[in-house]
Amino acid sequence: xxxxVPDEIQELCRAIGTFIDREVRPxxxxxxxxxxxxxxxxxxxxxxxxxxxxxxxxxxxxxxxxESIGGGGLGELGMCFVRETVxxxxxxxxxxxxxxxxxxxxxxxxxxxxxxxxxxxxxxxMRGEKTTCIALSEPDAGSDLSGVQTRAERVDGGYVLNGxxxxxxxxxxxxxxxxxxxxxxxxxxLLVDKxxxxxxxxxxxxxxxDDHLQTEVFFDDCFVPEANLVGEEGMAFAYAAxxxxxxxxxxxxxxxxxxxxxxxxxxxxxxxRVQFGRPIGDxxxxxxxxxxxLTDLYAARSMCYDTAWRADAGENVMRHVSMTKLFxxxxxxxxxxxxxxxxxxxxxxxxxxxxxMYRIVRVMRIAGxxxxxxxxxxxxSTGMGG
Amino acid sequence: xxxxxxxxxxxxxxxxxxxxxxxxxxxxxxxxxDESDSYGVEIALxxxxxxxxxxxxLISMSxxxxxxxxxxxxxxxxxxxxxxxxxxxxxxxxSTAKVLAAAVQRAGDYTxxxxxxxxxDGYTGTVPAQLAEILGLPSVTFAKSIRxxxxxxxxxxxxxxxxxxxxxxVPAVVTVTAGVVEPRYPSFKGIMAAKKKPLETLAxxxxxxxxxxxxxxxxxxxxxxxxxxxxxxxxxxxAYLKIVEFLEEQKVI
Ligand SMILES: Cc1cc2nc3c(=O)[nH]c(=O)nc-3n(C[C@H](O)[C@H](O)[C@H](O)COP(=O)(O)OP(=O)(O)OC[C@H]3O[C@@H](n4cnc5c(N)ncnc54)[C@H](O)[C@@H]3O)c2cc1C
Ligand SMILES: Cc1cc2nc3c(=O)[nH]c(=O)nc-3n(C[C@H](O)[C@H](O)[C@H](O)COP(=O)(O)OP(=O)(O)OC[C@H]3O[C@@H](n4cnc5c(N)ncnc54)[C@H](O)[C@@H]3O)c2cc1C
Numbered sequence: 001x002x003x004x005v006p007d008e009i010q011e012l013c014r015a016i017g018t019f020i021d022r023e024v025r026p027x028x029x030x031x032x033x034x035x036x037x038x039x040x041x042x043x044x045x046x047x048x049x050x051x052x053x054x055x056x057x058x059x060x061x062x063x064x065x066x067e068s069i070g071g072g073g074l075g076e077l078g079m080c081f082v083r084e085t086v087x088x089x090x091x092x093x094x095x096x097x098x099x100x101x102x103x104x105x106x107x108x109x110x111x112x113x114x115x116x117x118x119x120x121x122x123x124x125x126m127r128g129e130k131t132t133c134i135a136l137s138e139p140d141a142g143s144d145l146s147g148v149q150t151r152a153e154r155v156d157g158g159y160v161l162n163g164x165x166x167x168x169x170x171x172x173x174x175x176x177x178x179x180x181x182x183x184x185x186x187x188x189x190l191l192v193d194k195x196x197x198x199x200x201x202x203x204x205x206x207x208x209x210d211d212h213l214q215t216e217v218f219f220d221d222c223f224v225p226e227a228n229l230v231g232e233e234g235m236a237f238a239y240a241a242x243x244x245x246x247x248x249x250x251x252x253x254x255x256x257x258x259x260x261x262x263x264x265x266x267x268x269x270x271x272x273r274v275q276f277g278r279p280i281g282d283x284x285x286x287x288x289x290x291x292x293x294l295t296d297l298y299a300a301r302s303m304c305y306d307t308a309w310r311a312d313a314g315e316n317v318m319r320h321v322s323m324t325k326l327f328x329x330x331x332x333x334x335x336x337x338x339x340x341x342x343x344x345x346x347x348x349x350x351x352x353x354x355x356x357m358y359r360i361v362r363v364m365r366i367a368g369x370x371x372x373x374x375x376x377x378x379x380x381s382t383g384m385g386g
Numbered sequence: 387x388x389x390x391x392x393x394x395x396x397x398x399x400x401x402x403x404x405x406x407x408x409x410x411x412x413x414x415x416x417x418x419x420d421e422s423d424s425y426g427v428e429i430a431l432x433x434x435x436x437x438x439x440x441x442x443x444l445i446s447m448s449x450x451x452x453x454x455x456x457x458x459x460x461x462x463x464x465x466x467x468x469x470x471x472x473x474x475x476x477x478x479x480x481s482t483a484k485v486l487a488a489a490v491q492r493a494g495d496y497t498x499x500x501x502x503x504x505x506x507d508g509y510t511g512t513v514p515a516q517l518a519e520i521l522g523l524p525s526v527t528f529a530k531s532i533r534x535x536x537x538x539x540x541x542x543x544x545x546x547x548x549x550x551x552x553x554x555x556v557p558a559v560v561t562v563t564a565g566v567v568e569p570r571y572p573s574f575k576g577i578m579a580a581k582k583k584p585l586e587t588l589a590x591x592x593x594x595x596x597x598x599x600x601x602x603x604x605x606x607x608x609x610x611x612x613x614x615x616x617x618x619x620x621x622x623x624x625a626y627l628k629i630v631e632f633l634e635e636q637k638v639i
């Protein structure tokens with residue numbers, strides 16, 4: 001196993017770093033100031049589109065999608081390096097340049113989409129002309145998707161949807177939704193255009209992350225043509241399992257990027273902040289926090305590279321992915337907590353980057369399958385029931 | 387239209403800079419494309435694409451790997467010539483110009499040689515003019531835009547007051563000012579394609595140059611003197627007058 005970063009990936013990461021410095025950072029500054037001042041970001045959508053379009057133009061969008069449809073053709077390991085670079089740059093908006101789930105194109109549409117679906121949905125996503133969202137969660141169905149109540153009733157020429165989703169990222173801004181429904185033959189995934197009669201986007205559900213990206217979604221006799229069924233009816237669980245594992249590695253490598261940034265920030269602060277006549281980093285209590293954080297970072301990174309490498313080699317990595325997502329997201333939580341501690345009062349203040357990261361990383365243990373659900377997957381992979 | 391672009395590969399300015407025992411800059415580790423040269427590369431690519439034909443050839447002299455050249459190839463340049471030779475260690479600006487001139491003469495037909503106004507690390511800003519002299523070509527400096535038409539190159543040449551409109555016969559050596567265009571990013575596709583583009587590595591002997599009588603010795607290097615403490619002016623409402631007076635004394639205004 002050789003995890004040395006290949007030359008071309010190093011070169012790519014350097015180019016992406018320049019892109020972030022030149023295109024994203026100035027927007028990030030403006031966005032942060034607006035957040036600090038008003039608590040809301042009226043222009044986020046415009047800013048997000050601008051970043052996306054520039055990224056498409058520069059060839060940095062959808063790097064993990066196959067080359068045959070205009071993607072970068074990068075494997076999981078390559079994508080880990082890229083995501084670490086992007087997340088580690090300390091400009092939160094730069095995540096939007098990737099076209100990652102849920103916003104951009106995904107392998108489900110590539111592998112299961114009909115030619116017509118590819119043309120209407122996948123390719124516009126590849127070109128950054130459209131964005132999408134993934135609507136699984138409902139008030140009564142979170143970790144347990146078998147509880148999904150949104151019904152897709154078979155009618156002439158398609159389906160009629162009734163039900164409610166919540167916490168759906170990018171629902172208010174996307175051009176179409178990928179909706180997990182309960183249909184006659186089990187659960188099915190349907191593509192719903194926005195706008196469509198009977199589809200309504202609820203109020204923004206404000207969050208700790210302050211991104212204003214999640215809303216409720218209501219379906220009230222919403223007709224969806226048959227041509228918008230993804231794959232086969234009744235297969236939604238299998239598809240979610242197969243294509244969401246992708247998202248879990250993505251979350252893990254993002255956590256690792258953020259962790260490395262946090263470790264840099266806390267180390268710098270520990271060396272420069274003087275109390276009792278010497279840098280606080282001269283105290284063992286502080287040194288240990290940094291040592292533990294470096295260890296967390298190293299462990300998470302090693303797990304992530306190993307998992308990605310196995311995935312690229314074609315292994316079934318279900319368990320590895322869950323272990324990696326579990327460890328990396330818990331680790332980034334620990335590291336963010338230590339970072340706030342080392343920054344002291346400054347770490348708690350809105351203008352400090354550490355405060356923002358502390359809040360933002362919290363969701364990593366919840367979205368994409370909670371830590372408990374990852375443990376459940378890991379344990380079940382041994383054959384244990386329960 | 388064939389265009390040659392001189393690009394310097396330099397140690398990453400973001401990293402620590404160290405000197406060798408002979409007081410030359412350490413050029414170990416990964417060298418990157420000098421940002422100053424990315425503007426010339428961009429302009430060359432635009433000129434080639436507007437012309438709809440021709441090639442952009444990069445020329446560089448540096449020790450080590452052609453990592454910076456690869457970046458420019460990934461941006462879209464067609465091929466590269468890399469002069470690498472230990473005997474060039476410590477070469478001064480004139481020697482550099484001689485080497486680049488010899489490489490230019492091997493590169494076939496061309497309309498323009500483009501360079502940056504000055505490099506980021508050495509910044510003598512003298513190599514391009516010397517290069518033009520050796521090649522016997524017109525030298526046009528500080529270009530903010532370049533157009534080739536009717537056997538002539540038309541350049542908007544930046545000045546303190548605005549810009550001059552300059553024209554010269556081609557071929558010519560033109561230096562490009564930093565920041566005048568937005569250099570494109572090397573995309574991943576470009577990076578992969580760059581691996582397959584022709585890259586010729588040459589030694590001094592391939593250029594037929596005689597090296598016996600050149601080179602510089604850097605006798606010593608001193609830290610720049612730290613700035614002397616300035617004068618503090620308390621503002622009693624009329625401090626600006628004192629500042630004006632000071633600036634007049636310095637003949638700045
Ligand atoms: C910022 C954000 C963005 C989101 N974006 C989207 C999106 O785009 N699309 C989408 O569909 N959803 C999205 N979600 C929803 C997210 O996927 C769910 O919140 C998540 O799956 C957990 O479901 P839940 O909130 O219903 O929690 P619950 O499932 O109610 O879990 C509550 C607690 O019980 C634990 N628990 C549940 N079952 C077990 C068990 N068997 N054993 C042990 N513990 C258990 C959980 O781990 C958790 O700690 C988003 C959520 C957030 C916060
Ligand atoms: C083995 C080796 C060791 C070297 N060691 C040193 C060293 O220790 N210190 C040092 O300063 N230099 C070193 N050089 C590089 C060389 O000496 C400088 O390029 C030269 O001194 C020109 O200086 P400058 O950067 O001031 O050029 P400037 O006149 O400021 O450059 C203007 C423009 O001319 C072009 N140009 C300049 N130099 C080159 C080049 N080498 N290749 C392609 N285009 C170029 C670029 O477009 C550049 O932007 C070394 C080179 C070699 C091969």
